[in-house]
Amino acid sequence: VRTWAIVVAAGDGARFGAAKQFATLGGVSVVDRSVTVARDACDGVVVVLPSDAAWMAPDGVLLAVGGATRSDSVRAGLAAVPADVDVVIVHDAARPLASRQLFDRVIRAVAEGADGAVPGLAVSDTLKRVRDDRVVETVARDGLVAVQTPQGFRADVLRAAHRVGAVDTDDAALVEADGGTVVVVEGERRNLKLTLPDDLVLAEALLDGARA
């Protein structure tokens, strides 16, 4: 199946305190790490950047300019994906430690018939809903998974879900809302999302651990 990836690197990193996708991790920028694995796993890559970014794209990688919301940015990427592509992967640049194997699992699940496939990890912490620092609910944990990117979709299904102009930080939720079937494949603990500055320390530790 012909597969392209959209690497979303258009955020402003408000919680991180800087544009985290350009932070350096083990001597390589976060976005470069994410693009490298996407290129290995897919036939083509579009990177969606902020309008003011000065990033040097590797040969053959397409660029698109992000919009006001993450969904606008994904749509900007989708517009650059060739019409004959079967499977589209959406990946957050801020998850630079996703493995090639994880991309392959997601692509395979879509190739085998799902409308969408997302990596998920069983939630092992208890979850509570908090209002004004006070617990108001303990959430039932049965069947709960924390989902990651790369997320994969049948190209026509993802285009249809995005055509309505809906806004969600999670592409799978748009496909679900559109009636699509989304399956979960096993995620990776090390595939953390850089959200807070501390996460970069954690990611460095994981990289060092992998090298040792």
Next chain:
Amino acid sequence: VRTWAIVVAAGDGARFGAAKQFATLGGVSVVDRSVTVARDACDGVVVVLPSDAAWMAPDGVLLAVGGATRSDSVRAGLAAVPADVDVVIVHDAARPLASRQLFDRVIRAVAEGADGAVPGLAVSDTLKRVRDDRVVETVARDGLVAVQTPQGFRADVLRAAHRVGAVDTDDAALVEADGGTVVVVEGERRNLKLTLPDDLVLAEALLDGARA
């Protein structure tokens, strides 16, 4: 305030594949790491062990034998906590990287008037509910936190919540169900719970990162 900790190390590590509390992390056993920080932060410590464990308790640490459920094990620990203690901390031995500062935050929140206090981290991953590997719901994330241990409680409140013999893997949920007020203090990313064998690799990486 007079504070004791119950370190729960009575699980059989079914998902981990072995008694994870006795695994070695950076040359020191997981349970020894957890007990060391609990002793630093509290006036006394009870460790709840499986009936067949051969663990050498440090001077002054009390031992109790675990029961059939985690709640039974906590009750076994509670029975060994002196009657004049004001605050009881319950901590999973399988979280060996919790810091002294985290224990202090939890104790302070209870000393300042809460019935219970738990460390929580804002959930940054999208959560979905899965049935037969298929997504059936995307869970609203507003106000959701993933909670950790050490959890702290007013001793009388925790004893009352446990007196009814309820069973829950989360002590705060018992206190909430009993009408108690539970507050959330900032948790720690590095305070992961050893659940799967991979988590030990992650914890080693975190330890190495902290040393570097």
